[in-house]
Amino acid sequence: MEVVEKKKLKVATTSLAGCFGCHMSFLDIDERLFDLVELVEFDRSPLTDIKEVGKCDIGIIEGGLCNAENVHVLLEFRRQCKVLIAMGACAVNGGLPAQRNHLPLAEILSEVYLSSPGLGNGMIPNDPELPLPLNQVHPIHEVVKVDVFIPGCPPSGDAIWKVLTDLLSGQGPSLGHGLLHYD
Amino acid sequence: MDAGKLENILRRYDGSTHNLLQILREIQEAEGWISPESVTALEQALAVPRAKIEGVASFYAFLHLKPIGRYRILFSDNITDRMGGNQDLMARLCHLLWIEPGKVSEDGLASVDLTSCTGMCDQGPALLVNGHVVTRLDEARIETIAQLVRDQIPVEEWPAEFFQVEDNVQRRDILLGCEFEPGSALRALHARLDTDGVLASNTRSWREGLPRGLVGPATMLDEVKHANLRGRGGAGFTTGLKWEACRNAPLADGQDRIVVCNADEGEPGTFKDRVLLTSHADMVFEGMTLAAYAVGARRGFLYLRGEYRYLLDHLEGVLARRRRDNLLGHSIIGIPGADFDIKIHVGAGAYVCGEESALIESLEGKRGTPRNRPPFPVTHGYLEQPTIVNNVETFAAAALIALNGGEWYRNIGTSHSAGSKILSVSGDCERPGLYEFPFGVSVAEVLEACGAKDTQAVQVSGPSGFTIAAHEFDRKICFEDIPTAGAFMVFDKSRDMFQVARNFVHFFAHESCGFCTPCRVGTSLLKNLMDKLHNGQGSPYDFKEIEHLNHILQAMSHCGLGHSACNPVLDTIEKFRAAYDARMSHQDFTPAFDLDGALSQARQMTGRDDALAHFGAAHGELQ
Amino acid sequence: MTQTFTLDGQEIPFTPGQTIIQAALAAGVFIPHLCYHPEFKPHGSCKLCTVKVNGRHTASCTFKANTGLQVESNTEELNAERRTLVQMLFVEGNHFCPSCEKSGNCQLQATAYDLGMMSPHFDHFFPDRPVDASHPELLLDFNRCILCSLCVRASRDVDGKSVFALADRGIQSHLIVNAESGQLADTNVSVDDKAVQVCPVGVILRKRQGFVVPIGERTYDELPISGHVHGAVTLTEES
Ligand SMILES: Cc1cc2nc3c(=O)[nH]c(=O)nc-3n(C[C@H](O)[C@H](O)[C@H](O)COP(=O)(O)O)c2cc1C
Ligand code: SF4
Ligand code: SF4
Ligand code: SF4
Numbered sequence A: 001m002e003v004v005e006k007k008k009l010k011v012a013t014t015s016l017a018g019c020f021g022c023h024m025s026f027l028d029i030d031e032r033l034f035d036l037v038e039l040v041e042f043d044r045s046p047l048t049d050i051k052e053v054g055k056c057d058i059g060i061i062e063g064g065l066c067n068a069e070n071v072h073v074l075l076e077f078r079r080q081c082k083v084l085i086a087m088g089a090c091a092v093n094g095g096l097p098a099q100r101n102h103l104p105l106a107e108i109l110s111e112v113y114l115s116s117p118g119l120g121n122g123m124i125p126n127d128p129e130l131p132l133p134l135n136q137v138h139p140i141h142e143v144v145k146v147d148v149f150i151p152g153c154p155p156s157g158d159a160i161w162k163v164l165t166d167l168l169s170g171q172g173p174s175l176g177h178g179l180l181h182y183d
Numbered sequence B: 001m002d003a004g005k006l007e008n009i010l011r012r013y014d015g016s017t018h019n020l021l022q023i024l025r026e027i028q029e030a031e032g033w034i035s036p037e038s039v040t041a042l043e044q045a046l047a048v049p050r051a052k053i054e055g056v057a058s059f060y061a062f063l064h065l066k067p068i069g070r071y072r073i074l075f076s077d078n079i080t081d082r083m084g085g086n087q088d089l090m091a092r093l094c095h096l097l098w099i100e101p102g103k104v105s106e107d108g109l110a111s112v113d114l115t116s117c118t119g120m121c122d123q124g125p126a127l128l129v130n131g132h133v134v135t136r137l138d139e140a141r142i143e144t145i146a147q148l149v150r151d152q153i154p155v156e157e158w159p160a161e162f163f164q165v166e167d168n169v170q171r172r173d174i175l176l177g178c179e180f181e182p183g184s185a186l187r188a189l190h191a192r193l194d195t196d197g198v199l200a201s202n203t204r205s206w207r208e209g210l211p212r213g214l215v216g217p218a219t220m221l222d223e224v225k226h227a228n229l230r231g232r233g234g235a236g237f238t239t240g241l242k243w244e245a246c247r248n249a250p251l252a253d254g255q256d257r258i259v260v261c262n263a264d265e266g267e268p269g270t271f272k273d274r275v276l277l278t279s280h281a282d283m284v285f286e287g288m289t290l291a292a293y294a295v296g297a298r299r300g301f302l303y304l305r306g307e308y309r310y311l312l313d314h315l316e317g318v319l320a321r322r323r324r325d326n327l328l329g330h331s332i333i334g335i336p337g338a339d340f341d342i343k344i345h346v347g348a349g350a351y352v353c354g355e356e357s358a359l360i361e362s363l364e365g366k367r368g369t370p371r372n373r374p375p376f377p378v379t380h381g382y383l384e385q386p387t388i389v390n391n392v393e394t395f396a397a398a399a400l401i402a403l404n405g406g407e408w409y410r411n412i413g414t415s416h417s418a419g420s421k422i423l424s425v426s427g428d429c430e431r432p433g434l435y436e437f438p439f440g441v442s443v444a445e446v447l448e449a450c451g452a453k454d455t456q457a458v459q460v461s462g463p464s465g466f467t468i469a470a471h472e473f474d475r476k477i478c479f480e481d482i483p484t485a486g487a488f489m490v491f492d493k494s495r496d497m498f499q500v501a502r503n504f505v506h507f508f509a510h511e512s513c514g515f516c517t518p519c520r521v522g523t524s525l526l527k528n529l530m531d532k533l534h535n536g537q538g539s540p541y542d543f544k545e546i547e548h549l550n551h552i553l554q555a556m557s558h559c560g561l562g563h564s565a566c567n568p569v570l571d572t573i574e575k576f577r578a579a580y581d582a583r584m585s586h587q588d589f590t591p592a593f594d595l596d597g598a599l600s601q602a603r604q605m606t607g608r609d610d611a612l613a614h615f616g617a618a619h620g621e622l623q
Numbered sequence C: 001m002t003q004t005f006t007l008d009g010q011e012i013p014f015t016p017g018q019t020i021i022q023a024a025l026a027a028g029v030f031i032p033h034l035c036y037h038p039e040f041k042p043h044g045s046c047k048l049c050t051v052k053v054n055g056r057h058t059a060s061c062t063f064k065a066n067t068g069l070q071v072e073s074n075t076e077e078l079n080a081e082r083r084t085l086v087q088m089l090f091v092e093g094n095h096f097c098p099s100c101e102k103s104g105n106c107q108l109q110a111t112a113y114d115l116g117m118m119s120p121h122f123d124h125f126f127p128d129r130p131v132d133a134s135h136p137e138l139l140l141d142f143n144r145c146i147l148c149s150l151c152v153r154a155s156r157d158v159d160g161k162s163v164f165a166l167a168d169r170g171i172q173s174h175l176i177v178n179a180e181s182g183q184l185a186d187t188n189v190s191v192d193d194k195a196v197q198v199c200p201v202g203v204i205l206r207k208r209q210g211f212v213v214p215i216g217e218r219t220y221d222e223l224p225i226s227g228h229v230h231g232a233v234t235l236t237e238e239s
């Protein structure tokens, strides 16, 4: 029994500046999730509630990098995971959040907190508990080396399944027509 | 611009859209920029869409659709300028004038920025102020310039020695040593027609393809072919073949053949055409006239790079004298039907316009985008007419050949590289300047002649050429070994060859015309990667990326600019690997931007400076 | 006797004057391309159509077919190089497909799919390219412009208007419109212009027409772009 346990691949997942859409899609692999659980064991993940990521075989990242906290978690994942997967448009190219990138952050902050009524009582929050936003939003491959990408907003359950099973069977992951999409 | 002035300019350029670039350049010179009103006036006068006018104007670095200050100061940014301290000098000037580089001062008085090599490498660092070149910059000159700008003294009244450009000829051979008498080459050729038996019989065999009565032109072609003259602009194409192809190209009704002299001299580190045009202009124009005679052309252009605008009056003067002396115009030296004249077009800051098809586009008043070839200029060049484009030095050599004969010429140099080559020597040596040697001279011999010591490397033929390391100094300057357009930049052992390559990569990114994807994006990606290494964020990952980009640029680019944009990187990686290894600060992939810096705006806006407001231990650093 | 050249081992007939890509497409063989359009003079700028002719890289949309040429196109090497070009185009602009009206009908996207592009690979430039919404019926989202110049050629050569032109150079190159204000509303563009139809990506868009075609029925949902060649479509239908 123990031997079988040991053979299971350890997988951690997280959502950075994402919308959880990709995680929802992940769950969309439906009954295949049971097959998956046969093969893998989940470490830190919104699916498990484990808070600190341990040594893993595969790390799956949803969402891009908006703030210091995102970067912190990403670096932790990169350190702990053998294979790092960027899952979804936001992780792959910054996605919707990155559409702020042509505006200077200072301008955005003062627009949000100083000029628009009803928010932040005329002050930019400076609580040390709050992670500071980055000057620009970055896709994760601009900060760490990413091994595998699953584009899509969100990628379909089938696409995620295909990439994971390709990986588990030791193949280079690929997505053919219909599975590969950026929207 | 007032209507009278504009009308004047338009009249001088026949109100033709083909002269759009020249018209825009004149407006820029007169007004300091090209205002929306000027564009509107041109739109009406020339009946061309304003988007096209703006498209052309914005292509050239020296034309401005926005006000750029009454004093537009551009520091030449070749590696030799950098070695001479141009960055500190520029910072100093910016400081004195309270200007940020690249921006116009708030009062609209001045702007300071960088420009590609201005061709003054033997007397740099240099700058351009409103298009006038200032050489030999030093701290004192910068202080004076700041004062002159602050006092708003017109550039015309600045001290004359600022604008002094020396020839610096250090070694003369057959070309630079020739006491050339205007018209002598034309007359020599003419005199030889009936007497030179060998050539006359040679001509008969291939003359058949030509119209009757062309013994003179055929002889000139034959001399040039017999001389084994090859182009001096870099590629080394056989000049005789090019001329012959043009001569044989069919002409449609109303078409002419065209002779173009390429005086764009944009390859950083090259300045020999500057000297040829300064002190040997008659030889160059005579070579063009002989070429015209050979190919049957009646119109010629000299395409003068914008940086050499200061030579325009002098060159126009030489042309005027040659017209008076019947060396241009109708029935030149009394040969019936030998009609030819030359116009000068001035560029406006675009290295790619040295590429012959881009040059022709520019001559036609368009954006300087290289054409799709075939068809080649020899059949479809300027306004679709058969056109030859040759380098300044090539034409001067052609005059020499007409004067002394092809047989004489072919015996100088090496078997595949006849004649001499003029080298523009700059960098770490005692005597920078021009060195004319017969082809076949070794790198070591040139280094010896110019007084170079402790030489680490020589960049031959500019950024698109070859980085030659010390163990190769016995290699020879000639088409069969190291072909060159003339640049010869010397780097001693104190120089960092990575910085040399990085400067060149910046040059290519700045000069990419943007037409094709691989070069437009690839040169910028390459520049960013070199900057990443420079900034201490390099890892072996980036190294692989550089090699990948090199491959894409070489394989997929549209023109020579993209093809050679990676040459300096490839060469320095191969020969000065240590300079790169020293930049592999990290083992693992590291972001190109500074993570802590990426929190700067948020820190500023929130006033936070606690541990979590920085990347460091609290966030878990990268490694 | 018809003349032929060899493309990936297959004999391709051509008529003199045809380019390699014209002959290939006519024979039902797909070669990726973005700036080539059968109705316009070849431009040769995107370089997606690069093939190897007798071992040398060259753009197949400008290279004339010739008897006996040995042409490679659908090879691992060339497709990898093309993938790099597409990645360059993605990072050069701002391509956020999920919020783009052209998604599913976009040639850049479809070409990237076809080449198996899983990520943009390079660091993004994230350029600042303001949208022009001045026109009542048309929107210009320059964030997605790949500078193919099809609209420039169409407006000049077909519509006789020159509404569009390329400005600046190098990585700063961008599209401008023919009005002193720089705004599309102040040009003589019309929704029926050819220039408005040809954009291969999501720059020139009809307002209020976004996302009208449901996912699954968009141009490249059913068949990949490589299947949209006359001959190839027939083949698929038969099989
Ligand atoms: C990017 C680029 C820049 C060039 N610049 C010059 C130049 O400044 N002067 C020049 O004579 N040739 C230049 N050339 C080479 C010309 O295209 C052309 O080969 C040359 O003018 C032909 O003259 P030649 O046969 O006398 O050498 C350049 C080529 C490229 C690709
Ligand atoms: S290689 Fe560079 S300079 Fe040449 S056409 Fe392409 S973009 Fe322009
Ligand atoms: S233009 Fe094409 S590639 Fe770009 S965002 Fe739109 S769909 Fe995506
Ligand atoms: S707007 Fe569209 S058609 Fe025009 S150049 Fe850009 S991508 Fe091409």
Ligand code: FES
Pocket (backbone or CB within 6 Å): A017, A018, A019, A020, A021, A022, A023, A062, A063, A087, A088, A089, A090, A091, A095, A152, A153, A154, A155
């Ligand atoms: S978080 Fe998955 S697509 Fe944005």
Ligand code: FES
Pocket (backbone or CB within 6 Å): C032, C033, C034, C035, C036, C043, C044, C045, C046, C047, C048, C049, C050, C059, C060, C061, C062
């Ligand atoms: S399709 Fe040939 S270069 Fe664009």
